[in-house]
Amino acid sequence: MTELNKKTPAPAAAGSDGSGPEPLLKVDGLVKHFPITKGVLKRKVGAVQAVDGLTFDVRPGETLGVVGESGCGKSTMGRLVTRLLEPTGGKVEFQGRDITHLSAGRLRPMRRDIQMIFQDPYGSLNPRHTVGGIVSTPFRLQGVKPEGGVKAEVQRLLELVGLNPEHYNRYPHEFSGGQRQRIGIARALALKPKLVVADEPVSALDVSIQAQVVNLLDDLQDELGLTYMIIAHDLSVIRHVSDRIAVMYLGKIVELADRKSLYEAPMHPYTKALMSAVPVPDPRRRGAKSDRILLKGDVPSPISPPAGCRFHTRCWKATEICGTTEPPLLQLKTGHQVACHHPENAPDQAPGEQVLAGAREAVELVTVTKAEPSDPAEVPESAKAPEPEEATDAPDAAPDSTKE
Numbered sequence: 001m002t003e004l005n006k007k008t009p010a011p012a013a014a015g016s017d018g019s020g021p022e023p024l025l026k027v028d029g030l031v032k033h034f035p036i037t038k039g040v041l042k043r044k045v046g047a048v049q050a051v052d053g054l055t056f057d058v059r060p061g062e063t064l065g066v067v068g069e070s071g072c073g074k075s076t077m078g079r080l081v082t083r084l085l086e087p088t089g090g091k092v093e094f095q096g097r098d099i100t101h102l103s104a105g106r107l108r109p110m111r112r113d114i115q116m117i118f119q120d121p122y123g124s125l126n127p128r129h130t131v132g133g134i135v136s137t138p139f140r141l142q143g144v145k146p147e148g149g150v151k152a153e154v155q156r157l158l159e160l161v162g163l164n165p166e167h168y169n170r171y172p173h174e175f176s177g178g179q180r181q182r183i184g185i186a187r188a189l190a191l192k193p194k195l196v197v198a199d200e201p202v203s204a205l206d207v208s209i210q211a212q213v214v215n216l217l218d219d220l221q222d223e224l225g226l227t228y229m230i231i232a233h234d235l236s237v238i239r240h241v242s243d244r245i246a247v248m249y250l251g252k253i254v255e256l257a258d259r260k261s262l263y264e265a266p267m268h269p270y271t272k273a274l275m276s277a278v279p280v281p282d283p284r285r286r287g288a289k290s291d292r293i294l295l296k297g298d299v300p301s302p303i304s305p306p307a308g309c310r311f312h313t314r315c316w317k318a319t320e321i322c323g324t325t326e327p328p329l330l331q332l333k334t335g336h337q338v339a340c341h342h343p344e345n346a347p348d349q350a351p352g353e354q355v356l357a358g359a360r361e362a363v364e365l366v367t368v369t370k371a372e373p374s375d376p377a378e379v380p381e382s383a384k385a386p387e388p389e390e391a392t393d394a395p396d397a398a399p400d401s402t403k404e
């Protein structure tokens with residue numbers, strides 16, 4: 001929800017300064033390097049530094065949004081905290097318990113409490129299983145017998161996510177994209193998890209359907225007391241759903257702040273550039289002119305990331321220290337951490353340094369007229385009509401993945 005209409009402030013919105021309730025999830029120095037091997041002997045010749053030292057926590061009842069460009073390590077982070085991947089280094093604690101290197105057997109009971117929703121509502125549902133079969137999978141895997149029987153419980157879940165319980169015996173291809181994502185959500189909620197990690201839950205969906213799924217996630221959070229980590233590359237979706245937001249760049253968290261603080265006064269130049277591209281949700285300011293910061297050049301390779309600050313090759317404020325010394329993630333304001341030697345909206349952390357020759361050419365300023373809303377909260381009412389519950393004529397293309 002937007003700042004104005006987010007219903008209840010999450011208890012976790014207390015900030016990232018150590019105050020507030022005990023974290024549900026605690027991540028410390030988390031690292032994942034994927035080895036690059038060569039030849040039949042699989043000699044290691046390098047590594048993709050997908051995630052490189054993340055430290056953050058998630059408090060009960062909050063939504064932590066995670067945003068960043070493609071390839072910055074968001075999905076890898078999601079798969080590490082849900083322990084679908086084994087970390088290379090660092091620590092993951094869930095409810096005070098170290099789960100970093102738990103074996104598959106020991107992870108099993110914990111899997112009830114931490115669930116993941118995937119981006120692709122086509123690929124993440126097995127096309128050969130009925131909706132009933134898909135949503136009841138977690139019960140089978142965990143050997144759980146719900147009170148009243150599996151079928152009744154699955155039908156209750158289908159109803160909870162806004163699907164017709166009578167469609168229990170239908171197959172995924174008989175549903176639209178938004179409905180399939182609802183099936184994925186019902187499956188994730190089956191075992192009453194505490195933490196739900198949603199990886200780009202709406203980015204494969206049409207904008208009008210995005211609003212419905214985002215609102216569904218929001219309602220379910222209130223109803224079931226869920227804690228969310230929601231990953232997205234779209235800052236308007238993130239703004240809509242998050243209490244706090246982590247901004248990632250090349251495997252690192254560069255800024256972590258309460259939503260209000262981040263949007264009102266971003267400190268990291270990268271965040272500022274990302275946000276300059278987001279349409280203004282305030283209708284009174286629509287039509288106003290503003291400068292959009294266009295970053296030039298590509299994101300460097302995570303195989304050999306730049307030394308010092310990883311953003312220095314694209315930053316218009318870069319000085320000598322930026323190319324040599326990695327800035328630590330520091331709390332410069334209550335509830336607002338940033339990793340930058342020369343932050344915006346905060347005191348300079350390395351005063352006296354000269355901006356490098358050529359740094360200013362790293363960006364281009366383009367004056368744009370803010371016009372098009374893309375915040376899901378901004379979708380016109382007419383587009384928010386309930387999705388047709390009937391089976392659609394969506395193409396039958398069989399998804400190539402059958403993961404469940």
Ligand SMILES: Nc1ncnc2c1ncn2[C@@H]1O[C@H](COP(=O)(O)OP(=O)(O)OP(=O)(O)O)[C@@H](O)[C@H]1O
Pocket residue numbers: 034048049050068069070071072073074075076077233302
């Ligand atoms: N299994 C793997 N083996 C090798 N490299 C991988 C693997 N999974 C991810 N990577 C690499 O790690 C980096 C981070 O990938 P990741 O999928 O986490 O990024 P992302 O932020 O989720 O991107 P997107 O927004 O495109 O989903 C990328 O360079 C990717 O190519």
Ligand code: SF4
Pocket residue numbers: 268269270309310311312313315316317318319322327339340341342343
């Ligand atoms: S000012 Fe320096 S430390 Fe800050 S983002 Fe730019 S390059 Fe990185």
Ligand SMILES: [Mg+2]
Pocket residue numbers: 074075076199
């Ligand atoms: Mg991803």
